Amino acid sequence: MTYATTAPALALDDLHASLTDPVLDAMNFLNEVVARFPDALSFAPGRPAEGAFEVEDLARHLRSYTGHLERSLGWSRDRVRTHLFQYGRTNGIIHELIARTLANDEGIHVPPESVVVTTGCQEAMLLTLRALFARPEDTLLVSSPCYVGITGAARLLDIATHPVPEGAGGPDPEAFRTAARRLRAAGRRPRALYVVPDFANPSGTSMDLAARELLLRVAAEEDLLVLEDDPYGFFVRAGSARPTLKALDRERRVLHLGSFAKTALPGARVGYVVADQEVVGRDGRRSLLADELSKIKSMTTVNTSAVGQAVIGGMLVECGCRLREANAGAIAHYAGNLATLLGELERNFPEERRRRLGLSWNEPTGGYFLVVDVPFAADHAALEESARTFGVLWTPMSDFYTDGGGEHRLRLSCSALTADQIVEGVRRLARFVESRAAGPAGSR
Missing domain, CATH: 3.90.1150.10 (Aspartate Aminotransferase, domain 1)
Structure with a gap:
């Protein structure tokens, strides 16, 4: 041609x-x-x-996952083959292993059905933003400076962002409160806030326990959802690990965004979002927000790679779903x-x-x-x-x-x-x- x-x-x-x-x-x-x-x-x-990283490990991880399906779950060889080679469940095939790992590592106890397995954390951000931001006046509050992945995703979706300067101790809950009220007074609708509470990219700052608890109170009082991005929480240099916002969440205000890029294998491109919020339709039908995110995912990536999930699944099986120890x-x-x-x-x-x-x-x-x-x-x-x-x-x-x-x-x-x-x-x-x-x- x-x-x-x-x-x-x-x-x-x-x-x-x-x-x-x-x-x-x-x-x-x-x-x-x-x-x-x-x-x-x-x-x-x-x-x-x-x-x-060793190339030979990839085959071992796959064997660990298929062995888990066959021996622990009693699956037939044919069922395992279909599970790995065909299109699969839109919300993911290792959601149960992820839910178990979150419980062991973070004290986050959620039903496996609330976990959506995504193509990296970047897709988790896109799905979440697309679902939550429905009106032109809806605005995302972001800690500033902010990871460009979330602000870039918002820009692609024509979602307005509002920067909130962080302090030496990371995101400032009272600054978020002030920003939300000013936006509301100006006719905007502050819908959610995005934070990286541990060792943030790019600043490296972290929130102490009191700030985390205050942030959740502010979110409740100002009717905000919280998008918590937690790729670095394992990697403590001094002191001890602090609880995630999701582990402290009692009102289901926090959507927990996660990734295995830093803790397992970046090349697998496997992330997830915990979306255990309840959604009520006009007809009274109730569902999990995870199910609504699944509708969007079905029109974007359709599925997260079953092979990539299987590699991560094998790694989780090998460590007994205790990734922090691993x-x-x-x-x-x-x-x-x-x-x-x-x-x-x-x-x-x-x-x-x-x-x-x-x-x-x-x-x-x-x-x-x-x-x-x-x-x-x-x-x-x-x-x-x-x-x-x-x-x-x-x-x-x-x-x-x-x-x-x-x-x-x-x-x-x-x-x-x-x-x-x-x-x-x-x-x-x-x-x-x-x-x-x-x-x-x-x-x-």
């Missing part, structure tokens, strides 16, 4: 307006920079370490990496040097990320120079602010590096910071 060379181009203005929104460019730009500078040490990606090695690794990163920042930027440069950073108690405040514009041009001239990558924080901000802040992720790479990476970062702080004429 030949194509006419004079075929008219599509006008970008005729495509959906989200395609010109910078939030949709953020991830692609970062991936492109990483690809162009493969030798640079990268503090940019928030992906898990690969040290424990992650003991990863928890220690990330805690060690974060401690190394904080130590190297201190070593390369002692107090006198920090004061001279106007440099500071936070000290998260776990997770993958921390934020450095710098005395220059930490924009895409600076990132390009950092990669090309100094061989080190990071993420501009301005990408995570929907209303402007973060121009002098950068995010460092330590999850995918070794301790030696962190040491060398911070050394390179220190040279870059000194150069930028000195201005265009500074030493390179």
Whole structure:
């Protein structure tokens, strides 16, 4: 087939307006920079370490899952084959294992039917937003800075978002209350709020127990639903794990968004949403919100990959549905990496040097990320120079602010590096910071 060379181009203005929104460019730009500078040490990606992954494990996980179906559930070989090779239940096939794991690991006790297994957590966000936001005035409150996955999904669906600045202790419940009331007074309908209560991406902040309980009270008093995203809660560096919002939820206000990308296997692309809220129709018919999400999923991805679910299911069977215990090695690794990163920042930027440069950073108690405040514009041009001239990558924080901000802040992720790479990476970062702080004429 030949194509006419004079075929008219599509006008970008005729495509959906989200395609010109910078939030949709953020991830692609970062991936492109990483690809162009493969030798640079990268503090940019928030992906898990690969040290424990072995190709041979995939077959073992599949065997563990099929063995569970045959021996524990008494399934025939034919039934197992259909289960894995055909289209399956729209809401997922490992929902019972996920529900058992949530009970063991988080104290979240919900019926398996309230769990919708999704193609990554990103689909869980899309399904949830599409179902909950029905009116033009419906608005999503987001902690700012905010993970671009949720703000990008809202943009694709033409859902208005309203940023609520977070504090040193993470999302501020009273700030959410104030924002909800102001929106309501302006004729908007604050519908839900989105938070990452543990070691948030991008800021690394966490909410203490009192703040979590207050947030739930605010949600009840202001009639808000809570979208809780919890990919990093296992990875505690200091102190002990705190209960999830869903574990504290007594009014079914919390929709718990989860993923196995960080705790099991990112390549499986398996996430989930716990949607145990009751829905009442005009005719009085009652259902779970999970069932309503299933209708939307049937028109998007139809099913989450049965093979991907089976691999995750096998991993859950192997650990007795106690994924936190199975992650003991990863928890220690990330805690060690974060401690190394904080130590190297201190070593390369002692107090006198920090004061001279106007440099500071936070000290998260776990997770993958921390934020450095710098005395220059930490924009895409600076990132390009950092990669090309100094061989080190990071993420501009301005990408995570929907209303402007973060121009002098950068995010460092330590999850995918070794301790030696962190040491060398911070050394390179220190040279870059000194150069930028000195201005265009500074030493390179």
